[in-house]
Amino acid sequence: MARKDDILKSFLTNGLLESKYELKREELPSTVREALNSDKPIVKAIALIIEGLDGTSPVTDSVLRNQVTQFLNEAL
Amino acid sequence: MIIRKIQIDNYLCYYDTNTFELSEGLNIILGENGEGKTKFFEAVDWLFNGENRELEMLVSAKKLNETEIRDSFRVRVSMTVEQYGEKSIITKSFLAKKEKANECSTSSFMIEGISENSSGERTQVDGTDLLKRIFPSEILRYSMFKGEAELSIFENEDALATLVSNFPDVIRYDKYSEKGSFLREKSEKAVEDSSKRNKKNLADYNRIESEISRLQKEKDKYEVHHNSTIDEIRKIEEHLQDAEKNVSNADALDILNKRIRGIEEKISDLNVNIDENYTTFLFDENWILVNFELFQKEFADKVSAHSKTRRELQSNFDKQKGVKEGEKKAKAELLNNAVPLPIGVPSKSHMEEMLNDEICKVCNREAKKGSEEYEFIMKRLKSYLESQVIVDNEPDNAEPLFKFNYTNRLDNLSISHEDNLKNLRLIRTKIKNLFEYNEARKSDLAELNEQLTNEKIEREQIVGKSSIAEEKLIDVLKNYNAWQRDLKNRNQDQVDYAMKLKLIENELRERKEDKDKIDTNSANSFEIRTRNIFRDIETIFIDTKKKKFDEFIDKLQNKSNSFFKTINIDAFTGTIVFTQKNKVNRTIVEVELQEDGRTFYKPNQSLLTSMHISILFAISELASEIKEENFPMIFDAPTSSFGENKTAQFLNLIFETENQKILLIKDFLHTDKATKTLSIKKEFESVRRNKAFWVKLERPFDPNNLKTINSQVITL
Numbered sequence: 001m002a003r004k005d006d007i008l009k010s011f012l013t014n015g016l017l018e019s020k021y022e023l024k025r026e027e028l029p030s031t032v033r034e035a036l037n038s039d040k041p042i043v044k045a046i047a048l049i050i051e052g053l054d055g056t057s058p059v060t061d062s063v064l065r066n067q068v069t070q071f072l073n074e075a076l
Numbered sequence: 077m078i079i080r081k082i083q084i085d086n087y088l089c090y091y092d093t094n095t096f097e098l099s100e101g102l103n104i105i106l107g108e109n110g111e112g113k114t115k116f117f118e119a120v121d122w123l124f125n126g127e128n129r130e131l132e133m134l135v136s137a138k139k140l141n142e143t144e145i146r147d148s149f150r151v152r153v154s155m156t157v158e159q160y161g162e163k164s165i166i167t168k169s170f171l172a173k174k175e176k177a178n179e180c181s182t183s184s185f186m187i188e189g190i191s192e193n194s195s196g197e198r199t200q201v202d203g204t205d206l207l208k209r210i211f212p213s214e215i216l217r218y219s220m221f222k223g224e225a226e227l228s229i230f231e232n233e234d235a236l237a238t239l240v241s242n243f244p245d246v247i248r249y250d251k252y253s254e255k256g257s258f259l260r261e262k263s264e265k266a267v268e269d270s271s272k273r274n275k276k277n278l279a280d281y282n283r284i285e286s287e288i289s290r291l292q293k294e295k296d297k298y299e300v301h302h303n304s305t306i307d308e309i310r311k312i313e314e315h316l317q318d319a320e321k322n323v324s325n326a327d328a329l330d331i332l333n334k335r336i337r338g339i340e341e342k343i344s345d346l347n348v349n350i351d352e353n354y355t356t357f358l359f360d361e362n363w364i365l366v367n368f369e370l371f372q373k374e375f376a377d378k379v380s381a382h383s384k385t386r387r388e389l390q391s392n393f394d395k396q397k398g399v400k401e402g403e404k405k406a407k408a409e410l411l412n413n414a415v416p417l418p419i420g421v422p423s424k425s426h427m428e429e430m431l432n433d434e435i436c437k438v439c440n441r442e443a444k445k446g447s448e449e450y451e452f453i454m455k456r457l458k459s460y461l462e463s464q465v466i467v468d469n470e471p472d473n474a475e476p477l478f479k480f481n482y483t484n485r486l487d488n489l490s491i492s493h494e495d496n497l498k499n500l501r502l503i504r505t506k507i508k509n510l511f512e513y514n515e516a517r518k519s520d521l522a523e524l525n526e527q528l529t530n531e532k533i534e535r536e537q538i539v540g541k542s543s544i545a546e547e548k549l550i551d552v553l554k555n556y557n558a559w560q561r562d563l564k565n566r567n568q569d570q571v572d573y574a575m576k577l578k579l580i581e582n583e584l585r586e587r588k589e590d591k592d593k594i595d596t597n598s599a600n601s602f603e604i605r606t607r608n609i610f611r612d613i614e615t616i617f618i619d620t621k622k623k624k625f626d627e628f629i630d631k632l633q634n635k636s637n638s639f640f641k642t643i644n645i646d647a648f649t650g651t652i653v654f655t656q657k658n659k660v661n662r663t664i665v666e667v668e669l670q671e672d673g674r675t676f677y678k679p680n681q682s683l684l685t686s687m688h689i690s691i692l693f694a695i696s697e698l699a700s701e702i703k704e705e706n707f708p709m710i711f712d713a714p715t716s717s718f719g720e721n722k723t724a725q726f727l728n729l730i731f732e733t734e735n736q737k738i739l740l741i742k743d744f745l746h747t748d749k750a751t752k753t754l755s756i757k758k759e760f761e762s763v764r765r766n767k768a769f770w771v772k773l774e775r776p777f778d779p780n781n782l783k784t785i786n787s788q789v790i791t792l
Contacts, residue, residue: 014615048615061255069263072605076609
């Protein structure tokens with residue numbers, strides 16, 4: 001398992017996703033690639049952040065912010 | 077990674093070339109004190125960290141002595157390391173040129189690097205880079221330890237947190253929590269800006285924002301107070317715990333000191349009361365007159381006798397005087413009180429003529445020799461003649477018998493003394509009383525001195541039983557009471573601060589909810605939803621970072637305790653506990669030894685050393701797990717406080733750990749008292765190891781002459 005997938009797993013096992021967003025563990029993606037295609041905005045947002053920080057081409061803070069904010073503003 | 081070989085040439089006691097062909101696993105280097113162990117460690121340390129100064133101090137005196145003036149030789153420390161199937165040789169060296177006897181100049185040092193691949197091809201590389209690549213500074217920090225004291229690297233409160241945060245599993249989540257906060261703050265700002273565009277709520281919004289800002293500052297302030305109070309409480313509790321072990325002794329000491337002070341005061345009073353200045357008494361208090369009565373009696377008798385004699389003399393004198401006056405009076409009566417003729421009438425010649433003629437020519441009568449008339453004239457002549465003789469000592473009839481009345485003064489003196497005799501008779505009693513008083517006080521004094529000695533012995537016993545010095549023991553009781561008061565006050569402060577914080581947090585939450593309400597009514601709904609998601613993402617990131625940190629600490633704690641129990645097998649050890657503390661703007665990790673949840677009171681050095689080593693082994697193992705790479709560890713005399721048995725157990729434990737370890741110890745060596753010959757004890761045979769060396773000075777040598785010093789390396 002790639003390091004970024006490990007990181008994603010650590011985040012997605014947080015109880016808040018289950019309690020507040022009603023996301024079931026078995027439904028959660030196991031890779032960042034899968035998460036980027038998730039229809040759950042919070043999952044995809046987290047995946048975008050991981051990709052931005054630990055992906056093949058890390059991005060600057062403002063780019064990261066624009067990417068994630070734009071996605072959320074449109075998705076929500 | 078393992079160190080395959082260390083070669084030391086002409087470095088201090090290592091004369092000429094000395095090679096340590098090391099093995100994987102446990103390498104033990106035995107050596108008596110002063111025979112080259114620490115110099116081995118220092119040589120390796122010089123290779124890693126040595127500076128380019130005072131190099132002449134590192135030159136082997138024996139080599140220098142053997143070198144001709146103007147000849148040179150190289151001082152060198154070289155290490156061959158194997159990593160990922162490749163060999164690297166790092167050599168640090170400098171040239172020493174003999175200038176005079178016992179003096180040399182040196183070149184700057186150089187670091188050479190050679191890389192050798194698996195097929196044996198060698199390439200020259202930059203030595204400094206190679207060294208940094210093979211031994212990064214964060215690895216070196218936890219790889220080399222000199223003595224037991226250096227093992228306690230985690231006593232600095234930030235050291236462990238820094239170490240833990242260096243582990244990738246922990247550090248990689250730092251940036252997520254930072255970015256989570258950054259994104260959340262930006263989304264909050266977007267919502268705020270959107271809300272502020274709605275002028276209707278602007279006044280309320282600004283008021284709430286300023287209120288939130290004020291409350292946030294208040295909260296920060298009280299958090300600082302609260303945290304520092306918790307710190308203080310912990311410190312006070314530690315002090316109290318420390319003091320509790322001594323407080324009964326301190327209490328006893330306090331009582332004893334009071335008693336000793338009381339006795340000393342009594343002794344001082346007694347000493348003041350005992351007046352043995354008898355010389356002063358002899359004169360000032362007339363003690364010298366204690367036997368005066370006898371002399372006074374003799375004196376009085378003599379004065380009395382003298383007085384009587386005087387009175388008798390006076391009486392006789394007075395009688396004589398009376399007789400003379402009576403005679404005068406009788407004569408006067410005889411002359412019918414007529415005035416007699418002067419004593420020279422008739423003249424001497426007339427009287428002699430009349431006596432010769434035997435006729436009184438005054439009254440014209442016969443004055444025959446022997447007759448009354450004749451005798452009368454004769455008497456008259458005699459009287460005249462006597463009147464003509466000058467008698468010096470003839471008393472003047474008018475003068476008293478005694479011109480001065482000394483007798484009377486003697487009488488008075490005697491009487492006065494008689495009067496004083498009553499007081500003088502008391503002197504004997506006074507002397508007796510004073511001597512008795514002084515003796516009684518001296519007896520009291522002796523008793524008190526004995527009591528004082530006993531109390532002081534008891535005090536010494538108490539101080540002897542205590543682990544701290546007397547002055548500190550005295551302070552313990554004072555401090556103990558003060559600390560108890562402080563603890564009570566600080567606990568109350570903590571409750572107050574916690575309550576205040578809770579109130580502020582509630583108020584802050586309410587204000588934020590008020591702000592959120594305005595946001596909900598004023599800002600764009602998608603911005604609010606985006607912000608809410610960012611809030612949750614930040615929470616998830618921070619929670620995860622904390623969880624990873626906690627997991628790492630748990631793992632470190634479990635591994636440390638596992639090593640700790642093994643080193644101290646069958647002994648009571650307590651438990652190594654890592655505690656995270658949130659300080660202002662940072663988290664620290666503290667490590668301590670606990671027994672039943674309480675701080676282990678003054679663990680001995682051996683236990684502390686094994687605790688520190690256990691933590692280091694745990695870190696090393698964790699580093700290996702994460703980096704999939706083992707790093708060697710070098711310890712110089714890490715087990716000085718261990719006994720030989722415990723050292724053996726410790727070495728057997730290390731033998732089972734994975735990474736390479738090089739241990740320099742002075743155990744398992746025996747010196748024959750008679751022959752002074754060194755040998756290795758049989759017990760060493762049972763110590764499991766991968767390789768062992770013995771560094772010993774070449775015999776004979778002169779301990780005062782460095783030129784004779786050469787450490788030999790014997791591979792066992």
